[in-house]
Amino acid sequence: MDRRAFLTAATAGLLLPQPAAPAAASSSRALRADPFTLGVASGDPSADGFVLWTRLATDPMSGDGRGGMPSRDVAVDWQVATDERFSKIVESGTATARARAAHSVHVELKGLRPGRDYFYRFRSQGRLSPAGRTRTTPAGETPLTFAVAACAHYEHGYYTAYRRLAEQEPDLVVFLGDYMYEYGPSGYTALAGRVRTHTPGKCRTLAGYRLRHAQYKSDPDLQAAHAVAPWLVSFDDHEVENNWAGPVSSTGAAGFEQRRAQAFRAYYENMPLRGGSLQGAVLRVNRRVSWGTLARFHLLDTRQFRDDQACLDGVRAGCDERLSDRRTLLGADQWRWLESGLNGSTTRWNLLGQQILMAQRDFKVGPGREVNLDSWDGYAAERTRLLGSLSRTPNPVVLTGDAHMHHLAELKTDFDDPGSPVVARELVASSIASDGDGYRDRTWIAEALQENPHISYIDQRRGYLMARLTRDELSVDFRTLDYISRKGAPAKTSHRITIPSASATTAAAAHAAPPRTD
Template sequence: MFLSAAAAGAGGLLLSGSALPERLPYGGALKRDPFTLGVASGDPTPDGVVLWTRLALEPTAPDGLGGMPSGSYDVDWQLAADERFSKIVRSGTATARAAQAHSVHIEVDGLQPGREYFYRFRVDGHVSPAGRTRTTPAGLSPLKFAMAACAHWEHGYYTAYRRISEQDPDLVVHLGDYIYEYAPSGYTAVSGVVRRHAGRKCQSLGDYRLRLAQYKSDPDLQAAHQVAPWLVVFDDHEVENNWAGPVSSVSGTGAAAFARRKAAAFQAYYENMPLRRGNLPKGGSIRINRRIDWGTMATFHLLDTRQFRDDQACDDGERSGCDDRLDAGRSILGADQRGWLLDGLGRSEARWNLIGQQVIMAQRDGRTGPGVDVNMDSWDGYAADRTRLLEGIKASGAANPVVLTGDAHTHYAATLKPDFADPDSPQVAVELVTSSVSSDGDGYRDAAGIAETMRENPHFSFIDQRRGYIVCSVSQDEMRAEFRTLDYITRRGAPAKTAARFTIPSGHAQLSA
């Protein structure tokens, strides 16, 4: 046992037991608390889960190494069946090395399915906050998960993460833009800069490590990590705005220079996320598409819409009259990943097939009247690939496909069909798009603009431009989605409200209010 007393969790997780444990005598160089970035878990299985922490004395130290002394540190860890840590079921020691920014990834196995567990770390006499995690069930078990995306540090506070922690989810699914790579004031919201980025624009490994450490120092984000395992995928801002495969969005950036930048970003991303060894980056690439089963109730098919996409059509600028976006040879997934997804859907025995990906799949036409005005960075810029995918999903026979999406900084609920111009085109799936945690600052709700957009895009059932997240409850007969919103995030403490509720009946690709 680390200690005779229980460790009380910080943030949204409160463990039984009254107080933090008494600190043990410091045993070495770390005279201050090194657990300033919190703890996390992720990618659960029926018999295991990944446990994560990273040591940092000063999260915004300029070199990105968190103010840690050089050298390696032995980090003890415990996993318990109870929140008082009186029933330790697994324990061990991992080495936190400077070469991995003093992060540790523990792949625990041999656990019981469908069980809640508690974990913590110790180094040099310091004990981390305790986190709660769980294994996936073996059978048809209900699921409650939260969806989040897009958390720009400078645009506001992470109250949405705190509210997610209070929802007590089984899982949190983060769909990208966990960080933003811009220099201080490099992307300013209308509501201004609330708190400043440390460091410069992210280019080097040290830059990305610093930025991730600054973001992870936020107590509201730490609270959301503490209460449940996370499933994470990245979008563009973990590297660079609107990048596409080997192509930088910054004019004049050569392929070799951009490959080095991606390698740095992927290394830092892995170091700071609860990912498995199989997700270790290899040079300028990293595998994030993977499957997580929640028993036989649901399978999460997590996609990568960045590394394998063709460059955006029409220089990613022309929004209308761009015939190149319709080119049948263009892909956002790449043929191999599309085949991987459709093969998995065809084999799936899950009641619900949840496709987690980054950019909005439904057509979103911003032009009133004839013609379309669309975003080339979304699936609208890869229209033929979208048609291929949706036809493939329908042909797969997979039960209850639901697409989970981030990026848009707006809540959307939509139905998906291969041809959005044809009223008789079959409804293949439902798409739930979560608004941002903080990106674009305080949100708004333009009722007239929403009505006009929905008239032009009748496949949308709901739009809301306020900040927020989605909470989904999945059962054998239905999936329920609550769109949660916050009226402000440029100051702390906003309550979360349910702006809309939808039900997706099993066997029907449709939304019922």
């Protein structure tokens, strides 16, 4: 069975146990329906392991957010094998799906071989989960194929882009925020209309966030994307509330810090994150994951530790407050962590996975400038410091979400100086579904590119990035779909870029050279 056949069988629940999984050790009171309706997932791979995830839910849309599950804990068996049919099981065990954690399961594996494909599944109360494929990271400079995705508003369209991503069978998926949206039904449909409907009510409680995650996780295309490869996940704003900043609600609502803590708890319960990620009311998603000696992913949190947006937020002109060197987006602790990681990196490539547009972006056509204060433009001095650090880092590339449009940009320490050297390139993934079908307004794109000469490509259609990384180059396909308002759209490569690597001694010259594009 090849990988594509495995994906089809796994997501359809057709892979049967050979041999039978060990009997569950929980109460004999069997669940009356399939508890694996939310699928399976893996994440945060290392050289000897990864995280396996599932969450039991016999009725995902149960209004109390408990997924139709009883108030008792439930035992869940798990297996890891080196083959799709589970004839060569290398690890197995039993975990407890606790009622207080929405019956979620996080199994952290260690002791496996580096650079290997593994297959996994769960069993509970006589029911078998779909199977998933995952992978440990290699020991050397093994090439890597990875996808970059972000922004998946359920109401705005079908998740066909997830399905197309899964069909390309990447080694790794990097997801950069807005996995789910907190709005109530039709809470954000002015641009895209409504193709599907959110569960009732805006997410404000733990039950509400759990229910919304369950609605999203019930989608078969999303389940396919999770089952095909390990994910590196981080959140942006909509996993909690639109444009929140640190302890500050964008709406000024009372009790926001409690609401944020509940949203973080539901996010952890529904993601393949390690147990140490959730630390009371704080959710630590800034972390480093290395792909052998080839690449290091530096995952950032650009939301939890930032100062409030300047000048009342929005796209504005003439906001001098945004230029203050006292303003921070990353927070002091995360800044020191990132500086240490960049300075100490020994991998050939360094990939920053983060949420918001880093390149300067002028939204005003003609004289004057208008910028988005929720992006790095609202924290310009810290961006300058970060770009200075990247200029001393081997082969830096910035991966970004949030914008709902593909972007390809050159990052400079001075965006207003045409002669300023390029220190890194920013690859921005369009959305999986947010803003609906999208469009290609060629006049608008031409004007945007003219106002921002360091940005060379923009595409407003839905899609994702598919990248191939080797010792010598990073090749990136900007994948697009012409529609998501109905099912079945094919994906195509609308733009391609190849970025050559450079040794540490010639990095500055290589950064100044233009990449190849198709």
